[in-house]
Amino acid sequence: MKKSTLMGITAVLTLLSFASVSSAFYEGMPSIDGQIQNDEYQNHYKDSKINMDVYWTLDEENIYMALRSHSKGWIGIGIDPTGSLMQGADIILGYVKDGKLSIEDNFANSAVNHALDTALGGKNDILESAGSENDKGTVIEFKRKLNTADSFDRALTDREYKVLLAYSDTDDLTSYHPAKSTAFINFFSGKGQNEDIDNVGNGGSIVKTQNPTTDSIPTEKNRFQSFLTMLTGIISIAGVTIALLIIPERGGNE
Numbered sequence: 001m002k003k004s005t006l007m008g009i010t011a012v013l014t015l016l017s018f019a020s021v022s023s024a025f026y027e028g029m030p031s032i033d034g035q036i037q038n039d040e041y042q043n044h045y046k047d048s049k050i051n052m053d054v055y056w057t058l059d060e061e062n063i064y065m066a067l068r069s070h071s072k073g074w075i076g077i078g079i080d081p082t083g084s085l086m087q088g089a090d091i092i093l094g095y096v097k098d099g100k101l102s103i104e105d106n107f108a109n110s111a112v113n114h115a116l117d118t119a120l121g122g123k124n125d126i127l128e129s130a131g132s133e134n135d136k137g138t139v140i141e142f143k144r145k146l147n148t149a150d151s152f153d154r155a156l157t158d159r160e161y162k163v164l165l166a167y168s169d170t171d172d173l174t175s176y177h178p179a180k181s182t183a184f185i186n187f188f189s190g191k192g193q194n195e196d197i198d199n200v201g202n203g204g205s206i207v208k209t210q211n212p213t214t215d216s217i218p219t220e221k222n223r224f225q226s227f228l229t230m231l232t233g234i235i236s237i238a239g240v241t242i243a244l245l246i247i248p249e250r251g252g253n254e
């Protein structure tokens with residue numbers, strides 16, 4: 001085989017490898033597909049008290065958010081309660097059953113209860129949503145406008161909000177939460193801290209690594225991407241090695 005042909009094959013293999021490896025990483029805005037990928041979101045708040053994660057990214061108009069619990073029931077976030085306990089919080093909650101996400105735009109119409117925005121005269125402002133569930137837990141992802149112009153939603157601006165986090169081990173959205181926590185988060189600056197409502201003392205924090213791999217839920221998609229990345233890496237290394245072995249030997253016989 002000619003040296004130029006070999007070099008061409010090597011170049012193509014290397015390019016293919018880079019293209020495929022880079023396709024495993026997401027650029028731009030998060031994709032609402034029910035999976036949290038490495039570096040998909042710009043911000044990550046980890047609540048270590050209840051072992052729940054909140055990921056989010058803003059664009060000029062929208063917030064993209066992912067919630068993850070290590071349980072198989074409903075999971076939710078409530079923003080800016082104005083009264084006692086949950087009262088007045090702008091809530092989004094959902095669960096995954098038989099591979100299908102059910103998600104609701106709610107409002108806490110009492111200290112200890114919540115209802116659909118639509119039932120209260122508002123609207124459903126969830127623009128996109130997806131979820132996944134396996135033995136390790138639940139992920140729900142959604143996109144909504146920063147300012148939905150619905151009086152049952154909070155218009156998000158650059159300030160700190162009290163945030164309610166909770167999840168359950170059942171899919172019944174009217175069931176009480178065995179896990180609950182409160183945090184203070186500024187969604188614009190990415191700053192946040194835990195309010196230790198039960199004085200348990202283990203709090204939560206904004207995670208700067210932005211790398212959820214260590215405890216992310218393995219999914220078919222994740223596994224396929226890892227396989228693809230590994231395969232292209234092997235092909236690339238094999239291509240370069242073969243070329244390096246053959247080119248010096250044959251180079252002089254052209």
Ligand code: HEM
Binds near residue numbers: 086093111164197
């Ligand atoms: C129908 C479902 C729900 C019921 C029956 C319920 C009930 C209650 C009750 C009775 C309390 C006061 C007692 C306590 O602190 O444990 C409470 C507090 C709390 N709930 Fe809920 N809740 C529901 C849904 C939610 C959702 C969806 C969230 C999160 C988005 C949430 C987050 C919280 C938090 C963080 C607190 C503590 C607030 C504080 O102490 O400042 N709850 N809930």
